Amino acid sequence: MELQTWYQKDYQEDSIPGISLDKWYRLNKKKPKSKNIIVAVIDTQIDINHEDLQGQFWTNEKEIPNNGIDDDDNGYIDDINGWSYTGTKNGGYVVWSNYEYVRIVRDWGPLFAGKTDSQIDAQDLYKYKEYHRALKELEDKNKYYKNWFKSLNHNVAIYPLVKDTLKFFFPKEDYSYKQLDSLYKKYKINDKRYKQRRDDNDKDLGALISYMMVNLEVNEKTFEEVRDMQTQLDSIVNKKLNIEYNERLLIGDNPNVLEKGYGNNNVSNNKEGHRPIKNHCTKVAGVIAANRQNDIGIKGIVQDVKIMPLNILPKGDEHDKDITMAIRYAVDNGAKVINMSFAKEFSLHKEWVTEAFKYAEEHNVLLVHCAANEGLDVDKNPFYPSDNDFEDYKEISVNFINVGSVTHNLDSTFVSDFSNFGKQNVDLFAPGDEIYSTSPGNKYVFDSGTSLAAPMVSGTAALIWLYYPKLTVQEVKQIILDSGTAYNLEVIVPGTKDKKALFSELSKSGKVLNVFDAMQLAEKVSKKKL
Structure with a gap:
């Protein structure tokens, strides 16, 4: 076809x-x-x-x-x-x-915030219900995207360290998920060679390996793509979902x-x-x-x-x-x-x-x-x-x-x-x-x-x-x-x-x-x- x-x-x-x-x-x-x-x-x-x-x-x-x-x-x-x-x-x-529900919360909040159904005139009841539907959506999305943004900021911060650490084991950075998995298992069974690679002040090697394994298996993203996603999420949190943004x-x-x-x-x-x-x-x-x-x-x-x-x-x-x-x-x-x-x-x-x-x-x-x-x-x-x-x-x-x-x-x-x-x-x-x-x-x-x-x-x-x-x-x-x-x-x-x-x-x-x-x-x- x-x-x-x-x-x-x-x-x-x-x-x-x-x-x-x-x-x-x-x-x-x-x-x-x-x-x-x-x-x-x-x-x-x-x-x-x-x-x-x-x-x-x-x-x-x-x-x-x-x-x-x-x-x-x-x-x-x-x-x-x-x-x-x-x-x-x-x-x-x-x-x-903004998302439309953000505008509704901003514009209709002064009319309906803190009021109960019995305080609302019949002709305003539909708007009142839509306001509360919008408020719930805003609260849910804010929680979801802020948590994601926080996690992504951590990923951006740790990514260079992960790359640098793995260079010790793979100088050409040509590792696969299977190779990382093998390395991770060796680390977890307390191989002395890998324990010596780690200082008390360094990030846990197992966590760093695990991070890259997840990135390869699930995200399949380059560092540039992760940074781009960080920029996108920043705009979602601070613009799309920001009630103060106009x-x-x-x-x-x-x-x-x-x-x-x-x-x-x-x-x-x-x-x-x-x-x-x-x-x-x-x-x-x-x-x-x-x-x-x-x-x-x-x-x-x-x-x-x-x-x-x-x-x-x-x-x-x-x-x-x-x-x-x-x-x-x-x-x-x-x-x-x-x-x-x-x-x-x-x-x-x-x-x-x-x-x-x-x-x-x-x-x-x-x-x-x-x-x-x-x-x-x-x-x-x-x-x-x-x-x-x-x-x-x-x-x-x-x-x-x-x-x-x-x-x-x-x-x-x-x-x-x-x-x-x-x-x-x-x-x-x-x-x-x-x-x-x-x-x-x-x-x-x-x-x-x-x-x-x-x-x-x-x-x-x-x-x-x-x-x-x-x-x-x-x-x-x-x-x-x-x-x-x-x-x-x-x-x-x-x-x-x-x-x-x-x-x-x-x-x-x-x-x-x-x-x-x-x-x-x-x-x-x-x-x-x-």
């Missing part, structure tokens, strides 16, 4: 549970009725110079580049290819931000007030000294729109499409304000599909996002969202944004598709072990395991996640509208759900070791995306409208 293109295959023709994309392109003889469909990708920064995405980006033709003027009077200066809502005043972007000072806005114009226009930015943050969006965009005509790299789902990058994702949780403003920007600037490959377990201003969903619905715009990668039942564990308000469990719009991930294994491991699921709140599944896509720097990599399943659906929706532009957003959503492929098999429920359920019970449709069948059904629905 060609793993790089497995998800484009057809089960009937290839015995591979893909989305039947190749089959549709091979058999289709029609020409699209629309020229281009704009797909907004609300995500991280993107590599706008990637070789396989050239010609595939949206351009705001009403804006004169780099003149410092809001030429189209849309509230954004020089927004040529989109907008970065995490852009800073100095032209950079925010790398680290990344919005770098942006210069108030995250509790809706407004236009904050951020900057640099959607392809990357700071020196940080891991490239452009990876995620570049992969997502590649699935949707990698150039199908240039004979390099990969082939996206649809050629006649323009990607509109909208940056909102830092390392941490995205702000509801940024989600809201990005959705409204996409709608106002002509997007028909909005891909949202991000998720969080709390929502500080979900009412703003709800209104943005409805705004998109009113303008016939489809929202496609990844179900997230926690291996949880999202009917019981809320993930945001969602078309379920999780307060009285009502559906708030009809233009939202939540997508889980499947593998290429048509057996009990068919559903990706990381994928969230839910009979009510996951609409269908799409391939999201071992997906080959574009990566920054003209590279191509495999990656897995529901983040890569969502753009499969976004690309399909764009393809439907290219050929059948008169369909409503509700019709397009229903076509995608109804036309999916049903598989009658038992699968391991994500988040469990061996609990099984029928695949049909893990999503609302019980199906996997099928492009060929979706286009066939779209044609039938369109003819009925004539």
Whole structure:
């Protein structure tokens, strides 16, 4: 099997549970009725110079580049290819931000801290419960990460000593786990040679050997990788989980007030000294729109499409304000599909996002969202944004598709072990395991996640509208759900070791995306409208 293109295959023709994309392109003889469909990708920064995405980006033709003027009077200066809502005043972007539960504890603490249920008004009871859920999450995560950080700091401190000590026994540092194990056993049976190597003030030799054995067996990390992890954990403890940290000072806005114009226009930015943050969006965009005509790299789902990058994702949780403003920007600037490959377990201003969903619905715009990668039942564990308000469990719009991930294994491991699921709140599944896509720097990599399943659906929706532009957003959503492929098999429920359920019970449709069948059904629905 060609793993790089497995998800484009057809089960009937290839015995591979893909989305039947190749089959549709091979058999289709029609020409699209629309020229281009704009797909907004609300995500991280993107590599706008990637070789396989050239010609595939949206351009705001009403804006004169780099003149410092809001030429189209849309509230954004020089927004040529989109907008970065995490852009800073100095032209950079925010790398680290709080988790949403940290913001809830900070913002709602003055209202609810120290109060009992009987002291809370009925209209505030939901927020009160969410505050306590957030507080517990913060306490648990603080304990976990601070302990890990403390342990890692010890590892960083002791690592050079371990390396130096083992050089006495292995001058070329070419030891294996088996050799260290043998050395450790000799030490433990009090071999005099090794006891003489140890002074009273030295670290215990057995502990040093054991440390390196664990590193080889479990971590398999170099010292540089350990140091890098130390830096990452430092930022988690002191930024993501720090109630005093406020990344919005770098942006210069108030995250509790809706407004236009904050951020900057640099959607392809990357700071020196940080891991490239452009990876995620570049992969997502590649699935949707990698150039199908240039004979390099990969082939996206649809050629006649323009990607509109909208940056909102830092390392941490995205702000509801940024989600809201990005959705409204996409709608106002002509997007028909909005891909949202991000998720969080709390929502500080979900009412703003709800209104943005409805705004998109009113303008016939489809929202496609990844179900997230926690291996949880999202009917019981809320993930945001969602078309379920999780307060009285009502559906708030009809233009939202939540997508889980499947593998290429048509057996009990068919559903990706990381994928969230839910009979009510996951609409269908799409391939999201071992997906080959574009990566920054003209590279191509495999990656897995529901983040890569969502753009499969976004690309399909764009393809439907290219050929059948008169369909409503509700019709397009229903076509995608109804036309999916049903598989009658038992699968391991994500988040469990061996609990099984029928695949049909893990999503609302019980199906996997099928492009060929979706286009066939779209044609039938369109003819009925004539």
